[in-house]
Amino acid sequence: GAGVSQSPRYKVAKRGQDVALRCDPISGHVSLFWYQQALGQGPEFLTYFQNEAQLDKSGLPSDRFFAERPEGSVSTLKIQRTQQEDSAVYLCASSIQGARNQPQHFGDGTRLSIL
Amino acid sequence: KQEVTQIPAALSVPEGENLVLNCSFTDSAIYNLQWFRQDPGKGLTSLLLIQSSQREQTSGRLNASLDKSSGRSTLYIAASQPGDSATYLCAVKSSGGSNYKLTFGKGTLLTVNP
Numbered sequence: 001g002a003g004v005s006q007s008p009r010y011k012v013a014k015r016g017q018d019v020a021l022r023c024d025p026i027s028g029h030v031s032l033f034w035y036q037q038a039l040g041q042g043p044e045f046l047t048y049f050q051n052e053a054q055l056d057k058s059g060l061p062s063d064r065f066f067a068e069r070p071e072g073s074v075s076t077l078k079i080q081r082t083q084q085e086d087s088a089v090y091l092c093a094s095s096i097q098g099a100r101n102q103p104q105h106f107g108d109g110t111r112l113s114i115l
Numbered sequence: 116k117q118e119v120t121q122i123p124a125a126l127s128v129p130e131g132e133n134l135v136l137n138c139s140f141t142d143s144a145i146y147n148l149q150w151f152r153q154d155p156g157k158g159l160t161s162l163l164l165i166q167s168s169q170r171e172q173t174s175g176r177l178n179a180s181l182d183k184s185s186g187r188s189t190l191y192i193a194a195s196q197p198g199d200s201a202t203y204l205c206a207v208k209s210s211g212g213s214n215y216k217l218t219f220g221k222g223t224l225l226t227v228n229p
Contacts, residue, residue, distance in 0.1 A: 006158075033215075035217075040221070041221055042220050043159070043217075044219070045217065091158055091159070101146060101166060104149075104217060106158040106159040
């Protein structure tokens with residue numbers, strides 16, 4: 001498939017555990033985005049990469065959240081010491097270029113449940 | 116700070132009806148506006164993207180309009196079908212420094228009854 005791929009699709013963790021969520025963007029897409037979607041809400045921006053550079057992490061809720069894209073392709077969103085309020089769907093999107101008029105293409109998301 | 120509002124929050128219609136979904140945004144300085152569809156447990160599928168210089172975009176039974184100055188967009192769905200049942204999300208890309216991030220509304224949950 002040529003779309004954005006996210007894994008795992010579902011993740012259940014106990015409060016306090018660390019989790020890692022993976023995103024494989026569309027091949028050749030320079031820009032990559034992470035969004036958080038709480039139940040019944042629209043997605044909210046977390047962070048933005050252009051190639052391997054993290055240009056904006058202003059949406060990360062706390063310092064427990066960390067994202068990386070070391071080789072400018074696959075990205076990982078890590079959440080340390082998870083809390084119940086971290087339960088949400090985490091969506092990854094990619095675009096050919098980040099700015100302005102390029103559409104973002106979304107994956108199916110990872111549904112994270114913290115018990 | 117850009118805020119996006121979608122009305123109604125939920126809508127239930129019989130098959131075959133034409134319908135309109137509404138989206139409003141507080142800051143008219145945008146690059147584009149995008150309508151997405153989200154099926155349960157799935158990601159977002161882009162339906163239509165309207166650039167700030169455009170007034171409308173059409174794709175099949177879908178037509179989206181944009182009135183940037185008043186901060187409004189509508190998504191018109193003609194001859195609705197049960198397969199159109201989904202959540203429809205509106206998102207804007209603001210101009211200015213953060214011209215890469217999308218700001219979303221909470222969505223309209225559409226149910227089309229056979």
